[in-house]
Amino acid sequence: MSLQTPSSPLYEGTLAIEGMTCASCVARVEKALKKVEGIDEASVNLATESAHVRSHTPIDYAQLIQSVEKAGFDVATESFEFNIEGMTCASCVARVEKAIQKIPEVISAQVNLATEKASIQAISSIDKKQIIQAIEKAGYSIAVQDIELNIEGMTCASCVARVEKALNAVEGVTRANVNLATEKAFVQAPASKTEDLIAAVKKAGYNAQVVQADQQSSHAKKKQQEQDVLKRDLIIALVLAVPVFILEMGSHMIPAFHHFIAHSIGTQNSWYIQFVLTTLVLIFPGRRFYQHGLPALLRLAPDMNSLVAVGTLAAFGFSCVATFASQLLPQGTVHVYFEAAAVIVALILLGRFMEAKAKGKTSQAIQYLVGMQPKTARVERNGQTIDLPISDVQTGMIIEIRPGERCPVDGEVISGNSYIDEAMISGEPIPVAKQIGDQVVGGTINQNGHLKIKATAVGQDSVLAQIIHMVEQAQGSKLPIQALVDKVTLWFVPVVMSLAVITFLVWYFVGPEPSLTYALVNAVAVLIIACPCAMGLATPTSIMVGTGRGAELGVLFRKGEALQQLKNTHVVAVDKTGTLTEGKPKLTNFEVVDGFDKDRVFQILASVESKSEHPIAYAIVEAAKDLNLDLLDVEHFDSVTGAGIQALVNGQQIYIGADHLMHKLGLETSIFSELAEQMGNEGKTPLYISIDQQLAAIVAVADPIKDTTYSAIQALHDLGLKVAMITGDNRHTATAIAKQLKIDHVIAEVMPEQKVQSVQELQNAHGIVCFVGDGINDAPALAQADVGMAIGTGTDVAIEAADVVLMSGNLQMVPTAISLSTATMNNIRQNLFWAFVYNAALIPVAAGVLYPFFGILLSPMFAAGAMALSSVFVVSNALRLKGFKGPEFEES
Structure with missing residues (x-):
């Protein structure tokens, strides 16, 4: 060795x-x-x-x-994975693998370019930070993921700011949003940072835990328990504080009562009783303020609890000195303020209880969606039907759904017919017919038929789970308007405490006698009145209720920022096919020349078209199926280049094509000239049928405009918005449809990749653009637009490119979403105005600026009541959004 x-x-x-x-x-x-x-x-x-x-x-x-x-x-070894960003080729893979394998503790490392993942085996004691640093040093980055945390202990906006600051300080965090209303943090960071995030929150003085997939109901129960504890503590505080208030304030307001107390139990004994009752209030129901507020103050990070703790302890401490050591106080200043300390605690608990009840209502939309999921499913196994817990249901299982029951999971109908009420996902009240091959969504209600479905998506993959996740993400997001609030609230509580000290000093040295009394009362009033609860709740409560109401209407905000952007939209650009129109061509016109049998000619037409793959042919054949027509044998089917098709049916020569094919055959089409012109104005292309060298009929197939499109476009115009149509269809058809719908601007004959350029042109010309598409071939345009709005089908909700998903194909949801955005932003502005103006106006009043002019001082008790009222007002104002109905649409 x-x-x-x-x-x-x-x-x-x-x-x-x-x-x-x-x-x-x-x-x-x-x-x-x-x-x-x-x-x-x-x-x-x-x-x-x-x-x-x-x-x-x-x-x-x-x-x-x-x-x-x-x-x-x-x-002992450990295997784990990292998502790698930035790799483009095999050499990237080699570089990442080499960088990881240089770490001595790593046993093996395999990097996959297709999945963009690094699978690593290492000794269990390895510090994962080494791997992250090695990957970043090689020029790549670890893909972050969304981590959701439940935060406990937050009471006001300054708490939010501190938790956010602590989370953002953790290495690897790219974004952290903390929501006071939902008491959650949404963090973008590597999954390996979860424990570090929880530790950072604890260090800041709060508790955190990762939100699990099945925690929604348990979280609701926990909030209910907290509400019950608040109610209990409020009752105790009121029972103890009311006698204190009567003994002290009754003596001040009613001279006869003052004499009664003085001659019966005595003033000093009255103070002893008040001391005992107030001590009980502070020790039991008021304990929460000192448990959280004093440690926060010692960490030099005071919050709302700190304001209440300092204010009530100051009043209580002064009163104790006056009661038990009055000789220590200057003459004329021996007064007690037990009633202020006791009543402040009671009033703030009253405010918190009312706020908790109101906040519970803000999350009702999520609770309603969670409640949509049945607890069990009736599953077929080995020829028998058994009830299984929903958590045990797996894809591929056969599930029986009886009339009146909710569909337990997403699935495909394999037996039966029925109507399904899909209002919960699409906002549409009319039940949808379901037959074999159709999709059903978990949580929707089976109306009258008996169905069997094959489970296609369960658990977190289901549509309902995706909807809940989207709504939660939107509710937890932070709008740009919140930036100002964040900057103010981080410094707000320390500034208020400084103002309270200044107030005390000014009144003590400059105020009238007894100056110590005035100084104490006014300083306590400043501390109590200035709690920034309302500021912290102003934005998130409105977002919660607004996005929740949107989900009920079938409008899902995937990104909270879309709420703010939609209100400022100038132009709504829409795709044509599938958005303005049904997306499936249908037979719209069929007329025959006198002397021909209409049913016979249509049978021949459908028989020939059944040999064609053209969308027009599909529409004609579908119409024939609806009429239960038998198709005839077709021979010598062939296309006529650029003009139409030809074939033999029962020995008859058939030609189908445009007018120039008929003219080439020497046939005159003037008999249909008026009808053909009308079709052209409606954006339809007429086709003619000839049988044995005779003009027999005219037919038109078109993609019909949805019934709801007309009123939707009108509603957008009523909102003062311009409407543009972007389509790959020919200009003539596009212009005809735009004329019918009164669309302002038409961009036609563009390929999907050119739609992005079209959106950019509209942005340059008009400003903020909302693009509405079907979310599949429109993904680039949805991403380019300031707000991308995808019209879903009720089952395809996870459209990554869109900011907003409309659960139904109804274009009326677009003006509804924009109106909801406007209503929510107006509500937020009302809340912020109230919160800021309230504090700006009442802090000086609490400090006593009106006293020299009007002799007005604000009692700490009234300050506590006003502070509680402020938070309740903000939450109650946000709850008005639950009644949002959106524009009214005229019947088409």
């Missing part, structure tokens, strides 16, 4: 050894470790089942593991 010189670098490492049972095992492991070249020292601990090695050369862990295994023991 080589000797280590003092100048040699020292390498140390720890391994977890498995399989050791006695001292001889320890000896064997030590011997095995020391055999590895370079190891200077090896010590093995049986109690901790670990080995510590030292070396003068870099440690070769692979050799150590091999040596330990050869001795008959195992080294």
Whole structure:
């Protein structure tokens, strides 16, 4: 073994050894470790089942593991994955693998370009930060994921700011949003940082835990328990505080009552009673303020609890001195304020209880969606039907749904017919017919038929789970308007405490006698009145109620920022096919020349078109199926280049095509000229049918405009918005449809990739653009627009490119979403105005600025009541959004 010189670098490492049972095992492991070249020292601990090695050369862990295994023991290893961003080719893969494998503790590393993942096996004691640093040093980055945390202990906006600051300080965090209303934090960070995030929150003085997939109902129960505890403490506080208030304030307001107290129990005894009752209020129901507020103050990070704690303790402490050591106070200042301390606690608890009840209503939309999920499913197994817990249902299972029951999971109908009420996902009140092959969504209600479905999506993959996740994400998001609030609230409480000190000093040195009394009362009033609860609740409560109401209407905000952007939209650009129109061509016109049998001609037409793959042919054949027509045998089917098709049916020569094919055949089409012109104006292309060299009929197929499109466009115009249509269809058809719908701007004959350029042109010309598409081929345009709005089908909700998802194909949801955005933003502005103006106006009043002019002072008790009222007002104002109805649409 080589000797280590003092100048040699020292390498140390720890391994977890498995399989050791006695001292001889320890000896064997030590011997095995020391055999590895370079190891200077090896010590093995049986109690901790670990080995510590030292070396003068870099440690070769692979050799150590091999040596330990050869001795008959195992080294504990760990396998984990990282999502890697920035890799584009095989050389990137090689560089990342090389960077990871350079870390001594890594046993193996495999990087997959297709999945963009690194699968790593390493000894269990490895510090994952080494891997992250190695990957970043190689020029790549670890993909972050959304981590959701429940935060406990937050009471006001300054708490939010502190938790956010603590989370953002954790290495690897790219974004952290903390929501006071939902008491959650939404963090973007590597998954490996979860424990660090929880530790950072605890260090800031709060508690955090990761939100689990099934925690929604337990969270609701927990909030109900907290509400019950608040109610209990409020009742105790009121029972104890009311006698204190009567004894003290009754004596001040009613002279006869003052004399009664003085001559019956005595003033000093009255103070003793008030002391006992107030002490009980502070120790029991008021304890929460001191448990949280005083430690926060010691950390130099005061919050709302700190304001209440300092204010009530100041009033209580002064009163105790006046009661038990009055000789220490200047003459004329011996007064007690037990009633202020007791009543402040009672009033703030009253405010918190009312706020908790109101906040519970803000999350009713989520609770309603969670309640949509049935608890069990009726599953077929081995020829028998059994009830299974919904958590045990797996894809592929056959599930029976009886009339009136909710569909337990997403699935495909394999037996039966029925109507399904899908209002919960689409906002549409009319039930949808379902037959074999159709999709059903978990949580929707089976109306009148008996169905069997094959489960296609369960758990977190279901549509309902995706909707809940989207709504929660939107509710937890932070709008740009919140930036100002965040900056103010971080410094608000320290500033208020400074103002309270200044108030005390000014009144003590400049105020009238008894100056100490005035100084104390006004300083306490400043502390109590200035709580920034209302500021912290102003934005998140409105977002919660607004996005929740949107979900009920079938409008899902995937990104909260869309709420603010939609209100400022100038132009709504819409895709044509599937958005303005049904997306499926239908037969719209069919007229025959006198002397021809209409049914016979249509049978021949459908028979020939059944051989064609054209969308027009599909529409004609579908119409024939609806009429239950039998198709005839077709011979010698062929296309006429650029003009139409030809075939033989029962020996008759059939041609189908545009007017120029008929003219080429020497047939005159003027008999249909008026009808053909009308079709052209409606954006339809007329086709003609000839049978044995005779013009027989005219037919038109079109993608019909949805019935709801007309009123939707009108509603957008009523909102003062311009409407543009972007389509790949020919200009003539597009212009005809735009004329019918009164669309302002038409961009036609564009390929999907050119839609992005079209959106950019509209942005340059008009400003903020909302693009509405079907979310599939419109993804680039949805991403380019300021707000991308995807019209879903009720089942495809996870459209990554869109900011807003409309659960139904009804374009009326677009003006509804914009109106909801406007209503929510107006509500937020009302809340912020109230919160800021309230504090700006009442802090000076509490400090006593009106006293020299009007003799008005604000009692700490009234300050507590006003503070509680402020928060309740903000939450109640947000709850008005639950009644949002959106624009009214005229019947088409």
